[in-house]
Amino acid sequence: MSALPVPLTRRGPLRYTLVRHLMYALLAAVLLLVLTSSVSAYRDFQIANVGYYVVAVAGLTVLTGLNGQISLGHGALMMVGAYTAALLLERDNPLPTTVVMVLCVVVTAVVGALVGAAAARLRGPYLAGATLAFAVGLPGLTSHYAGTLGGDNGLTVLTGPPPASLGVDFAPERWQAWITLSGALITLVLLANLASSRVGRSFRAVRDDEVSAELAGIHVARTQVLAFVVSAACAGLAGGLLALVSGQATPGAFTVALSLALLAGAVLGGLGSLAGAVYGAIALVALPALSSNASDRFDFGTDVKSNLPLLVYGALLVIVMLAAPQGLQGGVRRLLGLVRGGPSAPVRNDPVTDAVPEVSVTTPER
Amino acid sequence: MPEQPTNGASLQVQDLVTSYGAVTALDGVSIDVPAGSITAVLGANGAGKSSLLRTLSGLVKPKAGRILVDGKDVAGLRPEDVVQHGMSQVPEGRGVIAELTVDENLRLGGLWRKDKDDRSKAVEEAYALFPPLDQRRKRLAMTLSGGERQMLALGRALVARPRILLLDEPSLGLAPRITSQIMGLVRRLCDETGLTVLLVEQNARSALSVADHGVVLNLGRVVASDDPAKLAADDNLRHAYLGF
Amino acid sequence: MARFLSVTISGLSGGMIYAAVALSLVLIWRATRVVNFAQGAMAMFTTYLAYTVFEHGGSYWLGFVVALLSGLLLGAFVERVLVRPVETGPPLNAVVVTLGVFIFLQALAGLLFGGRFRSFPTPFSNKNYNFGNVSTLSPFEIFVIVAVAVVAVLLYVLFQYTDVGLRMRAAAFQGEVARMLGVRVGQMLTLGWALAAVAGSLAGVLVAPSVFLHPNNMDGVFVFGFTAAVIGGLDSPVGAIVGGLGLGVLLSYVASYFGGDLQTMSALVVLVLVLMVRPNGLFSTTATRRV
Numbered sequence: 001m002s003a004l005p006v007p008l009t010r011r012g013p014l015r016y017t018l019v020r021h022l023m024y025a026l027l028a029a030v031l032l033l034v035l036t037s038s039v040s041a042y043r044d045f046q047i048a049n050v051g052y053y054v055v056a057v058a059g060l061t062v063l064t065g066l067n068g069q070i071s072l073g074h075g076a077l078m079m080v081g082a083y084t085a086a087l088l089l090e091r092d093n094p095l096p097t098t099v100v101m102v103l104c105v106v107v108t109a110v111v112g113a114l115v116g117a118a119a120a121r122l123r124g125p126y127l128a129g130a131t132l133a134f135a136v137g138l139p140g141l142t143s144h145y146a147g148t149l150g151g152d153n154g155l156t157v158l159t160g161p162p163p164a165s166l167g168v169d170f171a172p173e174r175w176q177a178w179i180t181l182s183g184a185l186i187t188l189v190l191l192a193n194l195a196s197s198r199v200g201r202s203f204r205a206v207r208d209d210e211v212s213a214e215l216a217g218i219h220v221a222r223t224q225v226l227a228f229v230v231s232a233a234c235a236g237l238a239g240g241l242l243a244l245v246s247g248q249a250t251p252g253a254f255t256v257a258l259s260l261a262l263l264a265g266a267v268l269g270g271l272g273s274l275a276g277a278v279y280g281a282i283a284l285v286a287l288p289a290l291s292s293n294a295s296d297r298f299d300f301g302t303d304v305k306s307n308l309p310l311l312v313y314g315a316l317l318v319i320v321m322l323a324a325p326q327g328l329q330g331g332v333r334r335l336l337g338l339v340r341g342g343p344s345a346p347v348r349n350d351p352v353t354d355a356v357p358e359v360s361v362t363t364p365e366r
Numbered sequence: 367m368p369e370q371p372t373n374g375a376s377l378q379v380q381d382l383v384t385s386y387g388a389v390t391a392l393d394g395v396s397i398d399v400p401a402g403s404i405t406a407v408l409g410a411n412g413a414g415k416s417s418l419l420r421t422l423s424g425l426v427k428p429k430a431g432r433i434l435v436d437g438k439d440v441a442g443l444r445p446e447d448v449v450q451h452g453m454s455q456v457p458e459g460r461g462v463i464a465e466l467t468v469d470e471n472l473r474l475g476g477l478w479r480k481d482k483d484d485r486s487k488a489v490e491e492a493y494a495l496f497p498p499l500d501q502r503r504k505r506l507a508m509t510l511s512g513g514e515r516q517m518l519a520l521g522r523a524l525v526a527r528p529r530i531l532l533l534d535e536p537s538l539g540l541a542p543r544i545t546s547q548i549m550g551l552v553r554r555l556c557d558e559t560g561l562t563v564l565l566v567e568q569n570a571r572s573a574l575s576v577a578d579h580g581v582v583l584n585l586g587r588v589v590a591s592d593d594p595a596k597l598a599a600d601d602n603l604r605h606a607y608l609g610f
Numbered sequence: 611m612a613r614f615l616s617v618t619i620s621g622l623s624g625g626m627i628y629a630a631v632a633l634s635l636v637l638i639w640r641a642t643r644v645v646n647f648a649q650g651a652m653a654m655f656t657t658y659l660a661y662t663v664f665e666h667g668g669s670y671w672l673g674f675v676v677a678l679l680s681g682l683l684l685g686a687f688v689e690r691v692l693v694r695p696v697e698t699g700p701p702l703n704a705v706v707v708t709l710g711v712f713i714f715l716q717a718l719a720g721l722l723f724g725g726r727f728r729s730f731p732t733p734f735s736n737k738n739y740n741f742g743n744v745s746t747l748s749p750f751e752i753f754v755i756v757a758v759a760v761v762a763v764l765l766y767v768l769f770q771y772t773d774v775g776l777r778m779r780a781a782a783f784q785g786e787v788a789r790m791l792g793v794r795v796g797q798m799l800t801l802g803w804a805l806a807a808v809a810g811s812l813a814g815v816l817v818a819p820s821v822f823l824h825p826n827n828m829d830g831v832f833v834f835g836f837t838a839a840v841i842g843g844l845d846s847p848v849g850a851i852v853g854g855l856g857l858g859v860l861l862s863y864v865a866s867y868f869g870g871d872l873q874t875m876s877a878l879v880v881l882v883l884v885l886m887v888r889p890n891g892l893f894s895t896t897a898t899r900r901v
Contacts, residue, residue, distance in 0.1 A: 314714025478792030
């Protein structure tokens, strides 16, 4: 795909992709530390939400953008993670949070493997429909197994207070933000490395031309399943983090709307782009907040307030697809390209942002 | 023989330029087809033959030039409108709609015409012209052989009672015997009803044998325009552009 | 045994509704090679319009007609304005556009009408006729079956025996060739979507009494309709009907013997199983592309 020459400016350890990514992550961590410490508790809560959305949207954008598989079921996968966390933390002597999060990842990855294996032969709209069925159907299990899963009321998740070492007055929201942001940074580094590795290249190869990929020795079905597992793992972690932040795991939080919102976030940020995933995640938190404020200011009423974000997502999805199919990140990239003086300018150090190479055939207008 | 209410129309292509993005497929092509005659357009693959037909039928909009049907410029019109000016095309690969029956394919050819009675009449004339089709009226087009499909495509084009017929490589994939039958039929149509024909062919020999005039394209330009016998006799030309 | 018969029969009317949704998806797929993920939401929205008619004193039949007509217009609008630009590009774009319409319409319905569940009237009684121990269909359920059957037959006649139908099929099968034959392909595709949306709206009105009227009420129905369409083969209208009925009966068993909450997951299982064995559906005539 994109055979980027290594810029001559990179010397020493910065030649290595992993080191570069870790440095970015470290830089981001420092900036986020400063950010979270200087804003209000409510903002920290919002930032905490952005954190787990980044994880979920990043996983989805890798699956759909890099590997070309459309999933409308990632909300349901988040639900698996959230309920896993809730069930594990229900016990009298709960495991440490980190262990719980790892288990969320593992369990959801297994579910993702099953879903991915079943879906490996499905393409395009068939896959979308099957994953949609998954998203619509999974919440029904909580009613059916209401005993363990708590039915409509769901399960409560008790998260411990921030560690004593941080001080007695340490805001729990900031602690939660740190937790989810750490999860987000770790996920982003891992995904960025994956994307620029051989595995990442095989994802893209399968997306672009299955037959050629198979001929080149790539096992198509296994690659598809692997992509699913990776994105499911992310969704599981996101779900677990969501359970921690919101203190509960209920079916109402994992409706079809969530799956569609995740896809909207990935598309609007630019499919396949990790930076776009961050923008998308921010939008997923900012839009409901903005609409809530607007509704309060203009006295809109609950019906408007609760539906406005989705109304905007829906409209944006259609508008963006019609006007700029590459999403926002694609638009930004094109603008940067223009600024730097054309196609000869090197692309920014983001190996994930490959253009989806669809050649548009000029068709006469009907 | 189908009856043509009027004789065929004249076709004049003037300085036609067509490009797909950066690639220029037709670079100022001019061809004059007098009414009631057959002109063969020849050339190797990539010479511009199919671009010419796509532009004439309206699937592609030309960058410049005119297409005059009896003096009326149809360049840039959409295909649905071009056909109403009397120009019908028999596309490459037959263009038969496989999922429809023979009868449905034929009826489709005349649907745009206002006169309903004449539509049925035209369909019956096509059956008279092509007995094998008559025997397979209700069969799906996908069950037909290559030669039968060619007949169906030709019959369908004739149902529209065209005044100009554009033929896109009718011999493609057909046995020589059937090819000469088709060519012979085209010649008869022209002679007996005055239909104007633009015949695009890679099989230069068979095309030149029925044409009144021959045009050779290369890289989007006309490199020769002459009497078929003279074109066939010109060894250099034949070897360079026509492959025999 | 009586229970088995009752459960089987009661699956038929639900099955017809899924068949109607499946039929609309198949018609749209055949015309434009797009899966209309917004179909359920479109049907839900037109059902709300019918409800608005009732609220203003209109009769059931007036509301019924309004739902179908608005479905016609909505289908035409969505195709011509929103989907046409992405019909020829990568399939993902069309999926995203229809999903955008889905999200938008659900949110719009919630915004305009509120999220609460409303009951929807039925023109006929809901009491099942009983033959001994076997509970069969209610008059309303018979109406559902007849209505869908009538619409399906009308559509069949339209497509197979009229000039317009011939044009629409030609436009769907080979658009370019059809254009060269004077068919206004764009108009035919829009018409195809409009008619498909009528079938969808019919399903929406017929199912509203049992699932109540609320913005998400067609989510499950859409999934079942999609499953039925895929099982039957996305190119096959007959497959859509058979798939719908079969799925309806199957889900009736699941609901009765295992629990209603498991219906959607069972549909998913059926969907996956069928696609693993026959990736193009049971009744499809297109050749499988082996990768």
